[in-house]
Amino acid sequence: MNDFVNKVVQLFSTPEYIDSLLHGFLLTLQISYFAVLIGIILGTIIALIDTARPSKWMVIPKFICRVYTTIIRGTPMALQLFIMFFIIFAVKGFPSIITAIIAFGLNSAAYTAEVIRSGIQSVDVGQTEAGLALGLSRTTIFFKIVAPQAIKNIIPALGNEVITVIKETAIVSMVGMYDLNMAAKDIGSGQNMASYIVPMFTAALFYLATIYLITFAVKRIEKSLRKSDLRAEK
Amino acid sequence: MENNTSLVVKNLRKSFGNNKVLNGINFELKEGERVVVLGPSGSGKSTFLRCINWMEEPTAGEIYFNGKLLTEKNIRKIRRNIGMVFQHFNLINNLTVMENLILAPVKLKIMKRDAAEKRAKELLKHIGLTNKADSFPASLSGGQKQRVAIIRAMMLSPEVLLFDEPTSALDPESIGDVLSLIRELAERGMTIIIVTHEMSFAKEIATRLVFIDKGKIIEEGTPSEFFEHPKTPRVQEFLKKVL
Numbered sequence A: 001m002n003d004f005v006n007k008v009v010q011l012f013s014t015p016e017y018i019d020s021l022l023h024g025f026l027l028t029l030q031i032s033y034f035a036v037l038i039g040i041i042l043g044t045i046i047a048l049i050d051t052a053r054p055s056k057w058m059v060i061p062k063f064i065c066r067v068y069t070t071i072i073r074g075t076p077m078a079l080q081l082f083i084m085f086f087i088i089f090a091v092k093g094f095p096s097i098i099t100a101i102i103a104f105g106l107n108s109a110a111y112t113a114e115v116i117r118s119g120i121q122s123v124d125v126g127q128t129e130a131g132l133a134l135g136l137s138r139t140t141i142f143f144k145i146v147a148p149q150a151i152k153n154i155i156p157a158l159g160n161e162v163i164t165v166i167k168e169t170a171i172v173s174m175v176g177m178y179d180l181n182m183a184a185k186d187i188g189s190g191q192n193m194a195s196y197i198v199p200m201f202t203a204a205l206f207y208l209a210t211i212y213l214i215t216f217a218v219k220r221i222e223k224s225l226r227k228s229d230l231r232a233e234k
Numbered sequence B: 001m002e003n004n005t006s007l008v009v010k011n012l013r014k015s016f017g018n019n020k021v022l023n024g025i026n027f028e029l030k031e032g033e034r035v036v037v038l039g040p041s042g043s044g045k046s047t048f049l050r051c052i053n054w055m056e057e058p059t060a061g062e063i064y065f066n067g068k069l070l071t072e073k074n075i076r077k078i079r080r081n082i083g084m085v086f087q088h089f090n091l092i093n094n095l096t097v098m099e100n101l102i103l104a105p106v107k108l109k110i111m112k113r114d115a116a117e118k119r120a121k122e123l124l125k126h127i128g129l130t131n132k133a134d135s136f137p138a139s140l141s142g143g144q145k146q147r148v149a150i151i152r153a154m155m156l157s158p159e160v161l162l163f164d165e166p167t168s169a170l171d172p173e174s175i176g177d178v179l180s181l182i183r184e185l186a187e188r189g190m191t192i193i194i195v196t197h198e199m200s201f202a203k204e205i206a207t208r209l210v211f212i213d214k215g216k217i218i219e220e221g222t223p224s225e226f227f228e229h230p231k232t233p234r235v236q237e238f239l240k241k242v243l
Helices: A002-013 A015-051 A059-074 A077-088 A096-121 A125-133 A138-175 A180-189 A197-227 B045-052 B075-079 B097-107 B113-126 B142-154 B172-187 B199-205 B223-228 B233-242
Strands: B005-016 B019-030 B034-038 B060-065 B082-085 B160-164 B191-195 B208-213 B216-221
Touching: A002 A015, A002 A197, A015 A059, A015 A096, A015 A138, A015 A180, A015 A197, A059 A096, A077 A096, A077 A138, A096 A138, A125 A138, A125 B082, A138 A180, A138 A197, A138 B097, A180 A197, B005 B045, B019 B045, B019 B191, B019 B216, B034 B045, B034 B199, B045 B160, B045 B191, B082 B142, B097 B113, B097 B142, B113 B142, B142 B172, B172 B191, B172 B199, B191 B199, B199 B223, B208 B223, B208 B233, B216 B223, B216 B233
Parallel strands: B034 B191, B034 B208, B082 B160, B160 B191
Antiparallel strands: B005 B019, B005 B060, B208 B216
16 A cells, blocks of 8 residues: 555656656547547538438439448457558658547547437428428528537537547557557556556546546536527426 | 419329329319318328428429429429428427527518518417417427417418318317417418318318328318218218218
């Protein structure tokens, strides 16, 4: 027990350790942030193509989207990361953070697309029909009627996806990147610390705190979206 | 007064995959007419109604509104003249009652926002729901929702109103409220097509009855002809069961 306390004191009083952890944490956040951003943008595009009304112009885009989501969801993230690192972006000097962001962004897009698609499809068809019967355009119907209702279904699942991405970025240590996970391992295996327990539990706390904050924020957003539903119940 | 023909349906067919729902419907509607469409469930009466404003795209046949052939291209403009009231009300859930009422007239630039709000308030007052203007549909009862849906259709001053089983999803108490609102529109000369199972209401309101079976109109006539002297055995059998 005494030894454990000593290790805690050692970890938090050694500037290099703190520095390593924070650097790792920053990398984790950077990869996650941009990957989620790409995921949401690309995922929205895929979902819109997927839910668009069938027409001869949409046959090929719809097919491409379906193939894309099938491949991404059907193969391990770690393998996708390796393919990005060792095949597609195996260019000397190409910044590894960009490779990682692209790998996680493309992966997240497939899952985000599913989240958004199911969110859109969960809106009752009657809502669209009401708009059509009033002579509104498909665009107006989407932005004024379908999208606002779909968002309520999308937000909770999207929060889940963000959490998944943050945790999954830990596998970048497999390609030698210095993220939070790698920092914990690096500190623990060093001569001075010579113990994994404290750095790894510390890293776990970093992950937990981040994810807790996100969960909290998502709950708040959900609540405010739902409140507008019942505004009239004074 | 010579009434103009407002709607002509020629040889309308509609299939969903292999399922042939409408098998050649021919129908005409004159201004001021109130047509009640009857028929057993699954006979295609709702599909018929939904084809008129292209909620369902016809598989074959032609529909003319005021002499104009409906096409994919012109349907959106024509829809504002054909109001529709749905079985499940279909009020927009994320908009207040007031927003539901003014959305189309303002978006379609038929009315300025102030004018639309003024008209919406008058209509709400008329149905006794002034205090619900800022409520969301979720806080309304079924009967209130349907009455709002009816005045929402009226906001565009349509030439024809289509009612697709407007009282089928309502409790008995609300049915009366909704029917009296429809009755009032009828008395003011509104041209109406209504699919309903309310026989006494049908008898009272209809200027003509149309009976659809297996995707075809097999009999039509005035209320007295239809209810007292039905010609086809199918209608005789139907009436025996429902009356």
